[in-house]
Amino acid sequence: MQMSREDLARAYRTMRTIRAFELAVNAEAQAGRVPGSTHLYAGQEAVATGVCMALNREDHIVSTHRGHGHSIAKGCEVGPMMAEILGRGSGTCKGKGGSMHIADLDVGMLGANGIVGGGPPMACGAALTAKTKKTGAVAVAFSGDGAANQGTTAESMNLAMVWNLPVIFVIEDNGWGEATSAEWAVAGDIVKRAEGYGMAAERVDGLSVGDVHEAARRAVTRAREGGGPTLLHIETERFFGHFNGDVDTYRSDATKEAQRRDRDCLNRFRAQVTEAGLMEPAALDAIDAEVEAEIEAVVRAARDAAPPDPATLTTDVYVSYGYEA
């Protein structure tokens, strides 16, 4: 891995935070404390982490329904995020968005998205802002293998080339679009689809945060230098079912056990950095403990937080409307 020791520790902390957050969300959901449904990012941590470490605060991302990991990696605070998922007034979106709409414009997170394929056009727009205002920023559209089959993704890839936008399409292929495998649902090759538009594209091992980071850095550099868009097809793993209520019977127990045993990006990271002598096991254990304590505190605070004031039902529909909606 080409990361500095400091970046390795930072990457591990982010990945571990995402994992701990998602396991906590799952526990809260199983206990009936999450009002709606959530889509867990566990297994995909290296993707959000590796990509977002190549970005600045001023860069923008758009996310998906499986957006907790992207949010954390881009800098959203986990406390308000957990409160949002539990439907509290102190949540990132004041309890109006929930798991599928976490957004924090201050850190360049333009929102998780309940619509598969909803994000890529928005990323083109953020990239257009950067290009028009010459801010040097880039925009990243995180999408899944499912969104790769949406027309918005195809339209956005074409528009991004025609307008030469500083945008990066990250197709995060976790192998499953809801309960249907990508193997069945995706025809042809996603990298070749991008190449069909004349777009730079590469396939990346999503279990390696270092590989993801390197690929993202190449794409970000290209975008910042005016070289236009890039598509990264990143192969990763989804550890849970599509949503928290999905018992995931469409994968065998043997498959799921092998996935957790052999294809866990966190285990892989630990093995690589300790074998290479880049990080001590004790340092990794210390991060684990700190993260665990932080997430525990966040969950307790979210449980104790007040629900939104009923009066906020009709606020923030518009910036101004003349009278209440």
Next chain:
Amino acid sequence: MSEKTFRAALNEALHQEMAANPDVVVFGEDVTGGLGGDGEEDAWGGAFGVTKGLLAAYGRDRVLDTPISESAFVGAAGGAALTGLRPVVEIMFVDFIGVCLDQVMNQAAKFRYMFGGKARTPMVLRATFGAGARSASQHSQALYPIFTHIPGLKVVIPATPHDAKGLLIEAIRDDDPVIFLENKMLYDVTGEVPDQSYTVPFGEARVVREGGDATIIAFGRMVGRAEDAAKTLAKEGIDVTIVDPRTTSPLDTETILEFAEETGRVVVVDEANPRCGMAADIAALIAEEAFDALKAPILKVTPPHTPVPYAPELEDAYLPDAARIADAVRRVTQH
């Protein structure tokens, strides 16, 4: 002040706002036209010529043609608006919203609410609408009830060149997503339009004329037809008020109710189809809020519950005209 067409009034609004604010950008299909050809630049200036000349004044960085990809560029308008531009995008015919409604309905309209009040989405989506051009079912609809139904959107329907300019400037300066609907049959209509920049506020109806016998509420091109009906009725001794709400969201319920109560007899003229349309919405409002003042049932004058037909004889029968409006007024005044 000078006489200008509806089209020229809109063009002037775009010029003045682009000059005033570098964050204003315009994009859409053929907003210049001719890209990649060896002929004229800015060949179209929009399918109806509304954006003509912006390219020469503001360049390709701010006046961008798009591929025929409404989802991508309407969605890009939302993303651009969230991040600091004020995009004005053109959907050539509002009917094409069918291929990109998600980016309006689920995305731009809801950013502010979903994100807990932190987002501003100052985008304008301009689109032509309306029957009368013999363009059949997919190029003629009046879909403003669909947009009016969606919280988070503002919906504007100018009826005169004066209001077209002032409302468009207001729309561009507004911090919420605005659907700006231009009846294509009005582009060549002329009227007095001030040369300087000015705004017409949203949610303030225009009282076109006042008369004590009945109140007609009409939108867009139907305002002119209501005026034609009023002239005929005046000769019969029936004096009507005409209210043009100008925006359906926000809606100036105060002015509508004021004149509904004053005359007690109301006709609502709507170019949209009748079910769940503006006419039904306003009739329900008046029935709920001004029931005691009513002297007759509220009548709706709308097209039938059909797609827009092609043949002139059919299309002319589809659209409300002055005769149908006058007939409805006679019925409420004779009740």
